[in-house]
Amino acid sequence: MISFFKDKPILVxxxxxxxxxxxxxxxxxxxxQVRTFLRYTSRAETGLxxxxxxxxxxxxxxxxxxxxxPDAVERAAEGIDLIFHLGALISIPYSYLHPVEVVQSNVIxxxxxxxxxxxxxxxLVHTSxxxxxxxxxxxxxxxxxxLQGQSPYSASKIGADTLVExxxxxxxxxxxxxxxxxxYGPGQSARAVIPTIITQALAQDEIHLGNLDAKRDFTxxxxxxxxxxxxxxxxxxxxxxxxxxxxxxxxxGELANLIxxxxxxxxxxxxxxxxxxPEKSExxxxxxxxSKAREILGWEPQVGFREGLSxxxxxxxxxxxxxxxxxYER
Numbered sequence: 001m002i003s004f005f006k007d008k009p010i011l012v013x014x015x016x017x018x019x020x021x022x023x024x025x026x027x028x029x030x031x032x033q034v035r036t037f038l039r040y041t042s043r044a045e046t047g048l049x050x051x052x053x054x055x056x057x058x059x060x061x062x063x064x065x066x067x068x069x070p071d072a073v074e075r076a077a078e079g080i081d082l083i084f085h086l087g088a089l090i091s092i093p094y095s096y097l098h099p100v101e102v103v104q105s106n107v108i109x110x111x112x113x114x115x116x117x118x119x120x121x122x123x124l125v126h127t128s129x130x131x132x133x134x135x136x137x138x139x140x141x142x143x144x145x146x147l148q149g150q151s152p153y154s155a156s157k158i159g160a161d162t163l164v165e166x167x168x169x170x171x172x173x174x175x176x177x178x179x180x181x182x183x184y185g186p187g188q189s190a191r192a193v194i195p196t197i198i199t200q201a202l203a204q205d206e207i208h209l210g211n212l213d214a215k216r217d218f219t220x221x222x223x224x225x226x227x228x229x230x231x232x233x234x235x236x237x238x239x240x241x242x243x244x245x246x247x248x249x250x251x252x253g254e255l256a257n258l259i260x261x262x263x264x265x266x267x268x269x270x271x272x273x274x275x276x277x278p279e280k281s282e283x284x285x286x287x288x289x290x291s292k293a294r295e296i297l298g299w300e301p302q303v304g305f306r307e308g309l310s311x312x313x314x315x316x317x318x319x320x321x322x323x324x325x326x327x328y329e330r
Contacts, residue, residue, distance in 0.1 A: 073115075169239075198313050218305060
């Protein structure tokens with residue numbers, strides 16, 4: 001069977017990021033003509049894409065710019081059939097410090113991508129986040145759960161999500177939204193909780209964390225990337241939103257103890273006040289109902305949690321020089 005993505009011209013924004021890189025690799029493997037949109041730096045940095053094989057990199061076209069620049073986004077979308085929009089500023093602690101930059105990048109950036117889709121007739125797979133739900137009002141959380149902005153970051157993503165809905169309804173933009181819960185795996189930065197715990201467990205006698213009682217639903221990165229591919233190629237899903245989560249939850253304290261067990265050395269867990277979110281901003285529980293993605297997209301996570309953690313620990317153990325162990329990365 002010929003791949004849906006074979007020879008299809010595809011643009012991936014945020015391609016140098018954690019999920020973006022995994023998605024790019026999967027698209028190249030599927031035969032797509034991949035163009036990446038990367039935020040410009042003077043060193044033309046490509047983020048995690050630099051970890052891909054030379055063969056894969058030779059099949060990727062890089063375009064540099066800024067999502068806040070409509071001309072840059074519009075030109076990047078020229079000749080493209082499908083856009084995966086992953087580009088965003090994603091750190092919640094950073095959004096407390098610089099909410100204007102976060103809103104401009106995430107809301108105006110999404111608007112510019114939508115305008116480009118409208119002009120060029122591109123289909124769009126838009127990236128949301130489970131953070132838009134806020135603390136669960138009921139569990140498991142389905143796609144009809146109320147949205148609640150408990151941080152400037154989550155508010156910016158709610159704004160982006162509703163813009164996507166409006167362009168679908170107002171202008172017929174062929175858009176699908178995927179809503180990943182917490183994704184983890186090799187290559188993730190210590191801004192995320194699992195690499196934060198692993199790096200400290202490998203190198204220190206104490207692990208410094210924030211709220212140990214908060215519960216999260218974790219999905220391995222290759223499974224999340226597969227959810228994006230399924231959303232793009234499934235017929236009849238334009239205008240829909242899909243949760244991408246495993247449907248299992250674990251508290252941060254339990255997660256830390258499990259990682260300590262897998263690392264195999266005794267480590268003390270310490271609550272660090274600097275890492276606590278403001279009380280009304282803390283999202284206490286996220287647990288996905290992924291039945292819609294299972295039933296309509298045929299998507300189902302393949303990597304078990306212990307296996308995924310073991311793979312991630314092994315990768316981080318070999319790349320400790322990538323991390324500033326113990327520092328609070330916003």
